[in-house]
Amino acid sequence: xxxxxxxxxxxxxxxxxxxxxxxxxxxxxxxxxxxxxxxxxxxxxxxxxxxxxxxxxxxxxxxxxxxxxxxxxxxxxxxxxxxxxxxxxxxxxxxxxxxxxxxxxxxxxxxxxxxxxxxxxxxxxxxxxxxxxxxxxxxxxxxxxxxxxxxxxxxxxxxxxxxxxxxxxxxxxxxxxxxxxxxxxxxxxxxxxxxxxxxxxxxxxxxxxxxxxxxxxxxxxxxxxxxxxxxxxxxxxxxxxxxxxxxxxxxxxxxxxxxxxxxxxxxxxxxxxxxxxxxxxxxxxxxxxxxxxxxxxxxxxxxxxxxxxxxxxxxxxxxxxxxxxxxxxxxxxxxxxxxxxxxxxxxxxxxxxxxxxxxxxxxxxxxxxxxxxxxxxxxxxxxxxxxxxxxxxxxxxxxxxxxxxxxxxxxxxxxxxxxxxxxxxxxxxxxxxxxxxxxxxxxxxxxxxxxxxxxxxxxxxxxxxxxxxxxxxxxxxxxxxxxxxxxxxxxxxxxxxxxxxxxxxxxxxxx
Amino acid sequence: xxxxxxxxxxxxxxxxxxxxxxxxxxxxxxxxxxxxxxxxxxxxxxxxxxxxxxxxxxxxxxxxxxxxxxxxxxxxxxxxxxxxxxxxxxxxxxxxxxxxxxxxxxxxxxxxxxxxxxxxxxxxxxxxxxxxxxxxxxxxxxxxxxxxxx
Numbered sequence: 292x293x294x295x296x297x298x299x300x301x302x303x304x305x306x307x308x309x310x311x312x313x314x315x316x317x318x319x320x321x322x323x324x325x326x327x328x329x330x331x332x333x334x335x336x337x338x339x340x341x342x343x344x345x346x347x348x349x350x351x352x353x354x355x356x357x358x359x360x361x362x363x364x365x366x367x368x369x370x371x372x373x374x375x376x377x378x379x380x381x382x383x384x385x386x387x388x389x390x391x392x393x394x395x396x397x398x399x400x401x402x403x404x405x406x407x408x409x410x411x412x413x414x415x416x417x418x419x420x421x422x423x424x425x426x427x428x429x430x431x432x433x434x435x436x437x438x439x440x441x442x443x444x445x446x447x448x449x450x451x452x453x454x455x456x457x458x459x460x461x462x463x464x465x466x467x468x469x470x471x472x473x474x475x476x477x478x479x480x481x482x483x484x485x486x487x488x489x490x491x492x493x494x495x496x497x498x499x500x501x502x503x504x505x506x507x508x509x510x511x512x513x514x515x516x517x518x519x520x521x522x523x524x525x526x527x528x529x530x531x532x533x534x535x536x537x538x539x540x541x542x543x544x545x546x547x548x549x550x551x552x553x554x555x556x557x558x559x560x561x562x563x564x565x566x567x568x569x570x571x572x573x574x575x576x577x578x579x580x581x582x583x584x585x586x587x588x589x590x591x592x593x594x595x596x597x598x599x600x601x602x603x604x605x606x607x608x609x610x611x612x613x614x615x616x617x618x619x620x621x622x623x624x625x626x627x628x629x630x631x632x633x634x635x636x637x638x639x640x641x642x643x644x645x646x647x648x649x650x651x652x653x654x655x656x657x658x659x660x661x662x663x664x665x666x667x668x669x670x671x672x673x674x675x676x677x678x679x680x681x682x683x684x685x686x687x688x689x690x691x692x693x694x695x696x697x698x699x700x701x702x703x704x705x706x707x708x709x710x711x712x713x714x715x716x717x718x719x720x721x722x723x724x725x726x727x728x729x730x731x732x733x734x735x736x737x738x739x740x741x742x743x744x745x746x747x748x749x750x751x752x753x754x755x756x757x758x759x760x761x762x763x764x765x766x767x768x769x770x771x772x773x774x775x776x777x778x779x780x781x782x783x784x785x786x787x788x789x790x791x792x793x794x795x796x797x798x799x800x801x802x
Numbered sequence: 803x804x805x806x807x808x809x810x811x812x813x814x815x816x817x818x819x820x821x822x823x824x825x826x827x828x829x830x831x832x833x834x835x836x837x838x839x840x841x842x843x844x845x846x847x848x849x850x851x852x853x854x855x856x857x858x859x860x861x862x863x864x865x866x867x868x869x870x871x872x873x874x875x876x877x878x879x880x881x882x883x884x885x886x887x888x889x890x891x892x893x894x895x896x897x898x899x900x901x902x903x904x905x906x907x908x909x910x911x912x913x914x915x916x917x918x919x920x921x922x923x924x925x926x927x928x929x930x931x932x933x934x935x936x937x938x939x940x941x942x943x944x945x946x947x948x949x950x951x952x
Contacts (some may be wrong), residue, residue, distance in 0.1 A: 407937055461860065480855035654890045658944075661846040662830055685916040685941075715857050719845045728858060756859055761836075763814060765843055766861035767807035768821045768830050770852035774865065775844040776826055 304622050305329050305380045305404070309373040310348065312384030313363060315676035315692055316600070318343035320382050332376040334369060336362035338684040341772030350376050351652075357440040357686040363387045366394050373403050375602035380404035382622060386688070389597035392417055404623040408575045408596050415571045416594040419464050420501055426591040434590040436503030444481050444735040447502060451480060452506040460484060463499035466593075468538025470494060472506060489791035491691070492616055506590065508742040509582040509794060511535065512547050514564035514593075515605045516576045517613070519620045525630040527605050527613070530578075532614035533741040534730070539747060542730065543601035544640040545608045546702065548739030553587060560589055567594060576602075576617050600643065600693070603672060607639040639700040640708050644675075646689040657685035666711035669702070670697045673711075675745035683720055691722065701739065703729060713720070729753055808864040849945055884926045886949040888942045892916030898936055899949065903931045911949045914942065924949050 305331040310320045317333060321344065324331040333348030338357035343429070345351045353373040355362040357482050362368065362586045365385055373381055377651045383389035392413040398405035407413070416422045417534050420440060423433050436452045440463055451458045451474065460483055462470030470491030472483040484500065492498035509534045518524035531547035532540045564579035571700055578599050580592040611628060618625065647653045663679040675692035677683065683691065694711055698704035730736050733749060805818040824832040824843065832843040842858045852863040892914040899911050905925045912934075913922050934949045936942055 311936060516914070594948060648890075654921065655892070656944075657891050657916055662844050662846075668871060687917065689917040689919075716844055716851060716855060718844055718855060718860075725859070727878045740883050741824040757811070759857070759859070760814075762856050763812070763839075763860065763861055764816050765834060765836070765841060766854035766856050766863050767805070767809055767814060767816045767865070768818075769824060769843040769845050769854050769856070769864060770807065770863040771805060771816075772821045772826070772832060773830065773847070773852060775821075776845070 303624070305378075305618070307332060307336065307350075307376065307380075307637055308380045308406070308618070309352075309369070309376065309378035309403075309480075310344070310384070311363070311369050311382045311734065312387055312389075313319070313339055313342060313344055313676070313687065314690060315386040315674045316386075316598075318347055318676055319674050320384060320614060321347050323612065323618065326612075327615060327618060329618070331373070332378055334363070334372050336686070338686050341681060342582050343678050343681065352376060358512065359387065360402070361688070365393070366397055369394075370397060370401050370403070373644075374401065379401060380406050380618075381405040383595050383597065385600055388416060390595070403622050406575070406617055407598075408573055408577060412571045412573045413596045416573075416577075417612050418463055419461065419593050420499075422503075422571075423591070425570045426567050427514065429570040429610070431563045431566050431591045432589065434503040434506060434592070439501070441484065443499045447480060447484060448477060452503070457505040457507075459503045459505045460487045460500050460504060462487065462495055462497070463501055464490055464495035464497040470498075470500065471538065485723075506582045506584050506746060509533075510549060511540075511580065511582055511627055511742060511743050512560065512583050512589070513578045513580045514560050515599070515602070515613070515619070516564050516573070516577050516579065517616055517732065518568060518577075518624065518663045519626040520574050520623060521625050522564055523626045523629075524568055524636060525574070525626065525633060526564055527611065527630070527633055528557055528635055529560060529607050530599075530601055531741060532601060533743050534736075534745055535743055536746050540643065542640065542642055542727075543604055544606040544638065544701070544704075546635060546638060548567050549583065549587075551701070551739075556583075556587060556589070563589070563591060563760065567591060570638045575620050575726050576613055598713050600690075601721070603642050603674060603693060603695045604639040604641050607638060607672065607695060608635070609633055610634050637697055637699050638704040639697045640701075640704045641693055641695040641697055642708065642712070643690060643723075643729045644692040644694055646683050646691055646720050649723050649726035649781055650721075653723070655685070655689050655708070656721035657683045657689070659683075660717060662716060663718075664714065664716040665692075666714035668707075668711070668714075670707040671695070671711045672697070686767065689718065694727075702737070705737060725756070804824050806866055808866065809861050811862075845950060850909050882929075883932070883950060883952045884929075885947045886911055886924075886926065886951065888914055888946045888948055889921065889943055890914070890916050891943050892921070892941070894936045894938055894940045894948070895920060895941060897936070898935060899934065901931055901934055903927060905951060911951075912936070914948075923948060925949075927951055 299425040308557050321331040331348045332350040332716045333344050334354045335345045336357050349473045354368040388394040392410045395405045395410035441447045446694045457475045460472040470487045472487040474483045483722045489500035515527040532547045534542040578595040581589045583589045646656045659682045677691050696704045696708035803818045827833045834841045846853050853907050854861045895913040895915045897912045907928045909925045910922045929951045932952045936948050
């Protein structure tokens with residue numbers, strides 16, 4: 292990757308970094324650290340003793356029981372692990388403690404570098420209301436709405452009437468769709484407020500709500516930024532994340548099919564993102580999220596003060612390694628790349644591979660991965676956190692891996708992704724791989740007509756896979772062969788119940 | 803010799819001797835050249851059936867004895883009793899009913915959580931709870947019977 296060679300200053304560079312996360316992101320960080328010749332220390336809960344990130348790291352430290360609150364979210368235990376192994380920095384990855392300003396501040400106090408923005412910037416941007424106010428002051432457009440928390444129903448009715456229905460209620464402390472409600476008329480307003488506030492209270496321990504005008508059929512497009520401690524702040528262009536299910540991103544890509552048609556939009560949104568970051572005193576990696584309507588108006592939503600799940604699409608298209616850059620900036624270096632040196636080449640698309648069953652309404656599917664075949668080949672990057680024989684624990688989110696394809700054009704990237712999805716096999720647990728195969732064959736997707744309601748519509752038109760009689764016959768034969776080749780002991784084999792053929796009997800037939 | 807199988811719920815009869823054409827290239831991975839077509843097949847065993855992936859699609863396969871129709875998989879009778887099984891492995895967060903409770907169809911019975919997602923199990927019929935097989939905090943497997951309603 293260009294400009295990402297380990298030409299950093301060895302004198303100030305970290306010697307050991309604690310990776311305060313798990314799964315694929317922990318592995319992605321360990322890989323970057325190894326490339327930079329920095330020792331990596333993993334942390335793990337009791338449920339993750341055998342996890343891949345623990346196997347791959349140079350050092351591994353237990354941090355408590357399976358429950359996140361007692362391990363990956365436990366500030367004291369993470370800091371204690373850092374102290375014990377002598378790490379001079381901590382990378383939080385995404386999720387868990389990555390956007391916790393108190394944790395960032397505690398790192399500063401413990402004299403261990405937090406690889407991310409300063410605690411003050413996390414704090415400023417952590418509240419959506421505060422972030423929104425910052426954006427307005429910086430002259431960046433926001434979705435029309437109330438710049439204040441909703442105190443009572445009469446005030447909410449007044450604001451909603453001013454904006455015009457439909458409106459959107461959102462949790463001030465929230466994200467991921469929790470505490471969010473669409474309200475179509477005044478008669479629904481009070482009930483929705485109660486529901487949203489109690490959901491927000493449960494999820495974020497704050498029931499504070501605010502209101503926005505609902506932007507219909509918007510695209511969700513975000514801008515990657517990176518700043519150093521020397522006043523340099525640049526953007527790395529956009530990622531389109533319009534394909535969402537229950538407000539969780541499913542597919543992300545760069546460039547946005549919209550920017551491909553209107554390239555000036557990238558620069559306008561890039562400038563807007565930098566204005567907000569500057570106003571917050573931002574350094575290190577961050578992402579400004581925007582909604583873009585049909586008329587190409589964009590509205591700032593919030594700043595994610597961490598490395599994003601979907602950062603690889605930016606890396607593949609710009610050629611820069613964002614984790615290398617994060618580490619170098621955190622160690623005090625200047626950004627080794629200027630805005631003019633950031634260029635975009637080709638197209639990249641990412642699928643989030645989850646342990647969930649698309650045929651049962653995406654129910655989670657933890658358990659043992661009995662067979663795994665991971666795709667590779669030209670233009671394919673797989674950031675995976677699992678291995679064959681591993682028991683995917685039920686204690687954490689269901690992400691198994693991220694599959695990313697690059698191509699000279701969006702069509703080429705999609706073709707490679709389709710090919711890689713056909714190679715990808717995860718058996719023993721259910722995965723959403725078949726769902727992605729269907730999306731990648733969808734004409735609307737291939738035409739790039741994306742918006743945040745896309746997957747709801749797709750769900751309606753997704754047809755059941757057509758059973759293939761010839762393949763069904765081969766499947767039955769293979770099951771029979773497997774039973775013969777991997778027969779249980781006779782006692783176990785006869786256990787499943789009378790009436791079935793005993794394995795021994797079936798083996799006779801094959802002789 | 804004919805063998806009967808239930809593939810995704812459809813009964814089919816296959817010639818079992820053809821299974822020798824499959825080559826096991828890795829444990830649980832078979833390869834077949836049929837006509838000139840190259841086909842890879844993967845098999846894992848589940849509790850009471852096989853999960854087979856072939857040509858990018860997975861099939862659930864149950865093998866059974868064609869001479870004994872009564873015990874055909876999936877033919878179990880109801881007798882007015884309906885059991886509610888865990889749809890996924892997980893942890894029981896809350897049990898909402900006790901043995902002896904009268905319940906409505908669609909009433910919540912218990913809540914199972916896995917991977918940060920909660921799922922409320924609902925009663926399939928109106929009736930009386932005759933057994934509750936799990937308590938709050940228990941880890942359950944997919945298919946475990948949690949509640950029986952009569």
